[in-house]
Amino acid sequence: MSAGKRTPRRTPGIRDVAAAAGVSVTTVSHVLNDTPHTRTADETKIRVKEAAARLGYQPNRLARGLRTQASGMVGLVTEEIATTPHAGRIILGAQEEASRHNLTLAIINSQLNHAPEVGSREVQAFLDRQVDGLIYATVYHDVVVPPEELLSVPAVLIGARDIGGKIPSVMPDERGGAASVVEHLVAAGHRRIAFAATAIDVPATRGRLLGFRDGMLAAGLDPDEFVVEAEPEAAGGYAATHALLGAGRSSAARPTAVFCYNDRMAMGAYRAIAELGLAVPTDVSVVGFDNQDPIPTSLFPALTTVALPHYELGAAAVEAIIRLKTEGGADLPEASEPQLLSCPIVERGSVAAPVRGTAA
Template sequence: MSTSRPTARDVAQRAGVSRSAVSMVMNGTAAGNVSAAAQKRIREAARALDYRPDPLGVSLRQQRTGIIGIVTDEIASSPFAGKLISGVNSAAADRGYLSIISDIGQTAFAGPGTVREEHAIRQLIRRRVDALILATNGLRTLRVPKPLLTLPAAMANCRDAEGLLAAFIADEREGAQRATEHLTALGHRRILFIGGGDDEDAIPARLAGYHAAMTTAGLEPLPRVAAGWEINDGFTAAQVVLTGTERPTAVFAANDRVATGVLLAAGGLGLLVPQDLSILGFDDQPHLAEATVPGLSTMGLPHFEMGRQAAEHVLNLLDGQESKTNGAMIHCHLTLRDSTGPAPAGFSY
């Protein structure tokens, strides 16, 4: 039994066409040269034979490597935003591309210098990637490293302060507004926003959405309790605010880790969730939001869509399609679990 790889000639014989017709279909130049029926037969024959064009030969003919480079701070090495990479990979695979990642650490893009970032980008360019995507673990406004402007490029979950590149980010303000509206619709009047630092763009956007929903409902927004981003931050803050004389009936946490800390503090204080206190998170963090008891209601970030749309943008640029977008604000999704419920009856404030 032969173990040799199928060739374009094998596909041509099976489909009843010429070898050149197979090459045109596989190289994307069949339009106007090969009939639709013949193209269909060729693709069916290629699938049946598990035929794939030699990537080196394709690269030489097209002067491309078929690779998209992704430069991130810590997405690949953290459990948080991995779906963004999945979105890039999905769009790339649909167009016959592969993606490779340079994950350069938590402190990347954090300061005024871009030495490490530029080094990573230059290394990918030297390896002949066709396009580049810059992605961050949390929403940020960045100064774009100059080497990024030498190839088709886009940004995902971050944006360019000068507007030089298309940016694909979550509409966090609108998401926070809908999250707060969910709580007001349940009858909550004292809704407290807890958590977050001042080093990223997410907090101003989420606070703006919270304030908009409270104002629309005719309610007084409560002063934000700044507490950081981690479980222990939410736990420490909640131990104070949940023992005050006018405790909230609902907490809107800056992210799911803070929400988990609030949940733990509420349990330690003998409060039932959601009967005594509703808790709503943000992010829909995998392996956390659905794993708490009760599961966290949360406004999820569209990581997959950010990655997919950024990849489609650079691939369209590579195909010579004129860009008509500076990016997109992508809709967040509300996932309801068991940590939110009606406001407790009889609350006088």
């Protein structure tokens, strides 16, 4: 050997791990691959994993894929969610949950599809790569028609339901989130609660309006008295709030709280309230929806709003893939009934009790 040259360091293999842990190669394979329906003592599992970590052993995914016709990969088709606010949290949640199960997340960003049929080209691209499971995330539909190819692997939808009831899905409980806003405002003493709504035909519109009505009816309040529709942007929130609070309404007749369809509308609501000589939350409480960074903390006072569980949606979808793959999905809810994830209220400074004499 000539001077200055080093002998290449040998990469530790599965036999090295087995020898270090004092078990068979088969046992190491079962432990590190989380093989279902195998009986291995917890103490043995710990010993194998510690040996693998100490040696720096990394499974050969290519060889494993050739043996099992699998890739150790979960595919995510995004349907343009990568360009929508907070969608990166869905990807992060899916990626981190996949990593916990020694899987790799691969992403294809598809074009927004205004028809209910899920695109088959992106699905087939992942199937050609022998993915272990496939997640399809939509932004426009609450019911979709998946291609038949999607049924050939464990698959989960995010944000939509399979019209055929064969593929499970995870969705934000926007109806429950909106109902909780009304409950929150009622608990603060409000009885005249307005909803700055929108007419765009997306699942969020229907869910949030239904939730608002649920909350109002549960509190014994008229759900139709203070509802105004406008575009789901700051200009729409401005126009809707002017319509709700202006037009010569006395302090005893106007709403004491405005629940906005989203945070962008809440921005416009703040401006309209200021122009009318009123203050948030002293005269009018305001609540948004989406927790869309950086809007809530950029307003003064900071906006109380509802957070969509983006991270949790991604993680829950991968968890469902794992259960479908290892257990056949026996403990999953019916595919026709989506798994709803809660949308929590993020309390900040835009809600207060109504001024005495205006709450009745």
